[in-house]
Amino acid sequence: xxxxxxxxxLALLSGGSARAEALRFDHFEFGSRFMMDLFHEAGLVAARxxxxxxxxxxxxxxxxxxxxxxxxxxxxxxxxxxxRLWEAKGPHTIIEALGxxxxxxxxxxxxxxxxxxxxxxxxxxxxxxxxxLGVTAQVRWAGAVPRDALLPLYRRHxxxxxxxxxxxxxxxxELEAMxxxxxxxxxxxxxxxxxxxxxxxxxxxxxxxxxxxxxxVARLAAEPSLAERLxxxxxxxxxERFLGGRMVNEIQAHLAEIVARVGQ
Numbered sequence: 129x130x131x132x133x134x135x136x137x138l139a140l141l142s143g144g145s146a147r148a149e150a151l152r153f154d155h156f157e158f159g160s161r162f163m164m165d166l167f168h169e170a171g172l173v174a175a176r177x178x179x180x181x182x183x184x185x186x187x188x189x190x191x192x193x194x195x196x197x198x199x200x201x202x203x204x205x206x207x208x209x210x211x212r213l214w215e216a217k218g219p220h221t222i223i224e225a226l227g228x229x230x231x232x233x234x235x236x237x238x239x240x241x242x243x244x245x246x247x248x249x250x251x252x253x254x255x256x257x258x259x260x261l262g263v264t265a266q267v268r269w270a271g272a273v274p275r276d277a278l279l280p281l282y283r284r285h286x287x288x289x290x291x292x293x294x295x296x297x298x299x300x301x302e303l304e305a306m307x308x309x310x311x312x313x314x315x316x317x318x319x320x321x322x323x324x325x326x327x328x329x330x331x332x333x334x335x336x337x338x339x340x341x342x343x344x345v346a347r348l349a350a351e352p353s354l355a356e357r358l359x360x361x362x363x364x365x366x367x368e369r370f371l372g373g374r375m376v377n378e379i380q381a382h383l384a385e386i387v388a389r390v391g392q
Contacts (some may be wrong), residue, residue, distance in 0.1 A: 154174060160319030164178065189307045209243070217291070217292055218336065219254060220257065243271075243272060289341070302320060303365075313331045315333060315334070
């Protein structure tokens with residue numbers, strides 16, 4: 129029954145219409161309000177307690193979030209995408225935006241695409257589109273990057289683009305990039321909207337709209353003070369809301385509450 133409800137919730141996440149029977153469970157913890165609402169719609173309901181407990185960063189990322197922002201002399205032009213290469217993640221939107229910037233004579237933007245090519249036909253389409261738009265020389269394909277190499281990768285780039293066109297359950301990549309000092313430009317779909325504050329700690333663009341993305345990226349390059357403000361606010365967001373210690377404390381508190389009730 130649990131699996132059926134979870135699958136129904138995932139079907140809603142992917143745009144399907146599957147619906148589970150109304151079920152009852154004693155306790156649940158959710159990583160985003162978006163996922164909490166989605167599971168409720170699918171009939172997955174906790175009878176006694178539910179908690180919204182956001183994911184938190186540990187170790188090197190937590191330490192990176194505590195470090196001051198490294199000031200950058202050059203404009204924000206080194207862009208990064210991290211994620212699986214499939215259409216729902218939206219990397220095609222970045223390539224189209226890069227093409228629009230190229231057409232305007234802005235040829236010094238670069239893009240690193242880091243992630244496993246789980247859909248070879250889609251990856252091949254992206255490469256062909258780079259050729260058609262004349263931006264092949266501006267794009268580096270890094271492939272799947274080991275976890276321990278991601279933090280240095282974030283730090284080598286000015287901004288990360290999070291172009292998902294589907295409703296993301298959350299947005300751990302965005303948090304990692306913020307901790308590392310990247311400016312974030314994202315669509316704010318699904319649970320990622322609970323991380324991104326438009327014009328506060330990120331720039332937000334319309335999902336699937338390369339012209340809107342190109343405008344936001346161009347703003348970062350033209351307004352160094354904006355880019356630095358977003359980087360500082362991103363680190364502050366992680367420190368104040370998304371550290372692993374806070375997550376562990378909230379989970380422990382919820383479990384203690386559950387145990388106390390059992391003993392009553």
